[in-house]
Amino acid sequence: xxxxxxxxxxxxxxxxxxxxxxxxxxxxxxxxxxxxxxxxxxxxxxxxxxxxxxxxxxxxxxxxxxxxxxxxxxxxxxxxxxxxxxxxxxxxxxxxxxxxxxxxxxxxxxxxxxxxxxxxxxxxxxxxxxxxxxxxxxxxxxxxxxxxxxxxxxxxxxxxxxxxxxxxxxxxxxxxxxxxxxxxxxxxxxxxxxxxxxxxxxxxxxxxxxxxxxxxxxxxxxxxxxxxxxxxxxxxxxxxxxxxxxxxxxxxxxxxxxxxxxxxxxxxxxxxxxxxxxxxxxxxxxxxxxxxxxxxxxxxxxxxxxxxxxxxxxxxxxxxxxxxxxxxxxxxxxxxxxxxxxxxxxxxxxxxxxxxxxxxxxxxxxxxxxxxxxxxxxxxxxxxxxxxxxxxxxxxxxxxxxxxxxxxxxxxxxxxxxxxxxxxxxxxxxxxxxxxxxxxxxxxxxxxxxxxxxxxxxxxxxxxxxxxxxxxxxxxxxxx
RNA sequence: GGCGAAGUGGCCGAGUGGCUAGGCAGAGGUCUGCAAAACCUUCUACAGCGGUUCGAAUCCGCUCUUCGCCUCCA
Numbered sequence: 001x002x003x004x005x006x007x008x009x010x011x012x013x014x015x016x017x018x019x020x021x022x023x024x025x026x027x028x029x030x031x032x033x034x035x036x037x038x039x040x041x042x043x044x045x046x047x048x049x050x051x052x053x054x055x056x057x058x059x060x061x062x063x064x065x066x067x068x069x070x071x072x073x074x075x076x077x078x079x080x081x082x083x084x085x086x087x088x089x090x091x092x093x094x095x096x097x098x099x100x101x102x103x104x105x106x107x108x109x110x111x112x113x114x115x116x117x118x119x120x121x122x123x124x125x126x127x128x129x130x131x132x133x134x135x136x137x138x139x140x141x142x143x144x145x146x147x148x149x150x151x152x153x154x155x156x157x158x159x160x161x162x163x164x165x166x167x168x169x170x171x172x173x174x175x176x177x178x179x180x181x182x183x184x185x186x187x188x189x190x191x192x193x194x195x196x197x198x199x200x201x202x203x204x205x206x207x208x209x210x211x212x213x214x215x216x217x218x219x220x221x222x223x224x225x226x227x228x229x230x231x232x233x234x235x236x237x238x239x240x241x242x243x244x245x246x247x248x249x250x251x252x253x254x255x256x257x258x259x260x261x262x263x264x265x266x267x268x269x270x271x272x273x274x275x276x277x278x279x280x281x282x283x284x285x286x287x288x289x290x291x292x293x294x295x296x297x298x299x300x301x302x303x304x305x306x307x308x309x310x311x312x313x314x315x316x317x318x319x320x321x322x323x324x325x326x327x328x329x330x331x332x333x334x335x336x337x338x339x340x341x342x343x344x345x346x347x348x349x350x351x352x353x354x355x356x357x358x359x360x361x362x363x364x365x366x367x368x369x370x371x372x373x374x375x376x377x378x379x380x381x382x383x384x385x386x387x388x389x390x391x392x393x394x395x396x397x398x399x400x401x402x403x404x405x406x407x408x409x410x411x412x413x414x415x416x417x418x419x420x421x422x423x424x425x426x427x428x429x430x431x432x433x434x435x436x437x438x439x440x441x442x443x444x445x446x447x448x449x450x451x452x453x454x455x456x457x458x459x460x461x462x463x464x465x466x467x468x469x470x471x472x473x474x475x476x477x478x479x480x
Numbered sequence: 481g482g483c484g485a486a487g488u489g490g491c492c493g494a495g496u497g498g499c500u501a502g503g504c505a506g507a508g509g510u511c512u513g514c515a516a517a518a519c520c521u522u523c524u525a526c527a528g529c530g531g532u533u534c535g536a537a538u539c540c541g542c543u544c545u546u547c548g549c550c551u552c553c554a
Contacts, residue, residue: 011484031554044554084552167483168550217552239554244483270485271548278548286553307503308493313486313547320492323504330503333517360494368494372502382518386511451513458515469516476517 003058003362005235006311008243008266009165013364018234019264024055024062025229029221029238029246030122032069033103034088037110038286039301039316040239040272040279046302047269047310047365048237049116053409054361066119067224068107070100070126071204071214083214086203096203100126110289113298115411121228125220129206131227132219135257136194137209144256148185150197150211156190159252165266166244192249194219218249222262226254236263240270269310276315287316296321303328303412306367327375328412334378335402335413336478337385344389350397353377357405367410374406435466439475442468 003016018024028048031041045066055062070085089096108118125132136152139145144158156162163169197211198204205212225233231254238247247266254262272279279286292301304324308314353373360369381398384390390398406413438457445453458468461477469476 029554032552038554040554042554047554163483166549169483237554240485241549241553244549245551269554271554273547276546278553304492311485312493315492317492320504323492326505327503330517337518366494368502372494375502379519383520386519446513449513455514467516470512470514471517472511 001359001362003054004364005265005267006364008268009263014265016265018060019232022059022061024060024235025065025233026052026055026062026235026237027065027067027221027225027229027233028119028236029242030066030068030119031103031107032084033100033107034085035103037107037289038279039289039292040286041107042110042114042289042301043272043305043310043314044237044239044269045111045116046114046305048267049114050306050310050367050410051235051237051267051365052117053411054365057404057409063121063229064117064119065121065123065225065228067221068100068104068122068124069220070097070104070124071220083202083204089203100124106290110293110298113293114289114302115299123224123228125215125224126204128220128224128227129215131223132215133195133208135219135223135226135253136215138257139194139253142256144253145194146187147210150195150213151185151193152195152210152216153186153191154194154249154253154256156188156192156252159256161255162190162252163248165251166248168244168248192216192218192245194253218246218253221246222250222254222257225250226258226262231258231260231262233263235265235267237267237269240268243268267310270313273313273315275317279316292321296325299412299414300325300328303371306410306412307371309364309366309368311364331374331378331406332413334381335406338381338390338395338398338402341385341395342389343392343395344384344387346384346387346390346394348377348380348384348390348394348398350377350394350401353380354397354401357401361405361409370405370410371412374402374410377401435477439468439477443475 004013005016006013026048028045031037052062052064071083083096085096085099089099092099111118136145139154140147140152143155145152145154147153193216195208195210195213195215197213202214205214225236236247236250251262274285274287277285289298289301300321304321305314307324307327353376356373356376357370360366360373363369377398381390384394389395402413403415407415438461442454442457445451445457461468466477466479469478
């Protein structure tokens, strides 16, 4: 089965074929950097990280762009509100640019820990003001935008396709919510700002043909996506909450400017909820990644996220993550045993597992099913190893499958089953020697049925963070 | 009000017109000096009411409930 992707635009799964054979252009809406990343960011970027990794695994050369929004836009069309980054700068008594840099670093730090690959290009909005101005100029020239008092608006009525992504095709549905400004200078209530004139005291502002001001909320993504990826890009991803108005406006301004389709496959990931309600900055219930990483290994969080589908909402609870942690531990254990195992006579039909894994990933990146298959495979491996070991070929195939899917594609396992064993530092070697001695002493104690001593050794080591396991082949130890 | 998503067993969470999801937790067992790990067996399902069908948790309709978007948000 070929790769199928659920396209939000057509609301159906479609076979994926890139515009240019062998190459994929992909753009995912990045964060607005005015605070530390939270679980919602994690779900989004882990999901798209797997998309990226799977596409690369399939052999595509993927150009992946993720912007950094370092202009904290207000509401897109009202005059009220304050620039988020400027506000944070005021709170922290520093410059907006420092805020943007600080939280950009923080963001990458968290994403690195989650095993998320960095994008090929991470353009900033402030670094692309000329490109946004050029886009706006084109729109004015083509009659899709108009200027009023130094502000520039996109004319929704000039673009018939407006609403095709979100299903808001009637005037009624496009009406902004309760806060329609009575004396709006816009021609149509749904028109959105491309450029805003800076009010007095506004820190982040640039020269433009219309006023000293700043770009509207939607301009940056269109300008940067098209600058680096061309007028038509293969995949554009983002959170569901951005479908309307953000992505709808992106489509309108991009297609109006170029006359070409903007995005071939729109992908939207679902939200993280906490106790059944949305995690929102304004609700104050969002969970910081740095906080949660104190409690759980970041890879556990990654695994937790991948245990549900990217288009499903994910409900966070301590209990659920805990369950994931135990589950992941099981896979790790199996992976460890496998790599350390000696050849035997047992066989496993690895092709069947591989097919299921490929099918799952090709079916709109169904990571929960892929993980379920890995659990099945893990059980088969454990059973085989319990009965004396795997045949050389089967063992190699299993290692390959775990490497490909567990490490390379899903990123939930690593290549360092036992970091101490592989480390070459003198400390590691010393520990290795000391452990060998302790295990020998313990073994002697057990042989003479001195269980008090043997259990003491085990308990004290456990307190020291070293776990002892008695297996058929003798005692084993590991950190943690 | 408009647009959209969803209701699965104790919890999380896939899937589907007839055939085991998976993980966690629970019960029993094998192994073990005891643990741990592993393996085996096992218990709780598809919101409700109608309809289509040989057969529906899966399709259709209605009802109830939840969630998201319509204001910045991954």
